[in-house]
Amino acid sequence: QEAPAKPNVIILATGGTIAGAGASAANSATYTAAKVGIDQLIAGVPELSQLANVRGEQVMQIASESITNDNLLQLGRRVAELADSKDVDGIVITHGTDTLEETAYFLDLVEKTDKPIVVVGSMRPGTAMSADGMLNLYNAVAVAGSKEARGKGVLVTMNDEIQSGRDVSKMMNIKTEAFKSPWGPLGMVVEGKSYWFRLPAKRHTMDSEFDIKNIKSLPNVGIAYSYGNVDDTAYKALAQSGAKAIIHVGTGNGSVSSRVVPTLQALRKDGVQIIRSSHVNAGGFVLRNAEQPDDKNDWVVAHDLNPQKARILAMVALTKTQDSKELQRIFWEY
């Protein structure tokens, strides 16, 4: 029997600017996100049908700053169901860009499939001049339908680049060149064809020890930001609200103010995991026992993961272990 000429790609829509609408074509920044339904989005890019047999599904319709852990689990379970289906070759997720990097990393950790999963958004609503959503979506479907994208982890297609969902972050919030990885894109997609240059080195999808099918709920993990004159108010409040781990957004190499150190040591003794990350924008790089004696304090370092990605990994890891050494192993490997 002959293989079908075109791959079957499902687009799961969640909202964001790619589904946004503004009052006039001049409104590139002032508009309402999550307005346009997935069928209308697909109808707006008839060229998609040249790439794949495309079907849309509206999973939610929200601006991504409002996404919850329950939303993540709901989306993750639907992706897993579709990935298990013989009739599905690739999955695209349209998403608001504010937390796109978190969802992409979450799926990269928990989806046991080598089928392409591509998360995509846009920086301008479809109603704006030079809207970027159409091309980003076209590129996403092209990548999701391609054999070359299999087994490369969850991907993000923005601004003609193919990025690793693990590495990529929204670095700029007004330009279409918004998403960057500290380690560079994996490839480019041009006129529906992908060009690959490098591969992710970290464990993901098929090679991950985590599986969405075994995750019932995600624990409470909070993030506290550091700056000059910082005190321990936020850390104590997070612990009081039941945080199982606190992501410390440190200065530089995840450094910790001397005014905060005793509180973090005490919280660790009370069972809260302390994970040091960095607020350095272009890419923090936190090393164990540099700046702070992590072995002595029994703290964990997030290494190159930014704070919001560190929260995702901590939540997923804590569904399996409460051991700080295991947690650190996981932070090195993923």
Ligand SMILES: NC(=O)CC[C@H](N)C(=O)O
């Ligand atoms: N460019 C965007 O998608 C941002 C819109 C909105 N804040 C969201 O993340 O959903």
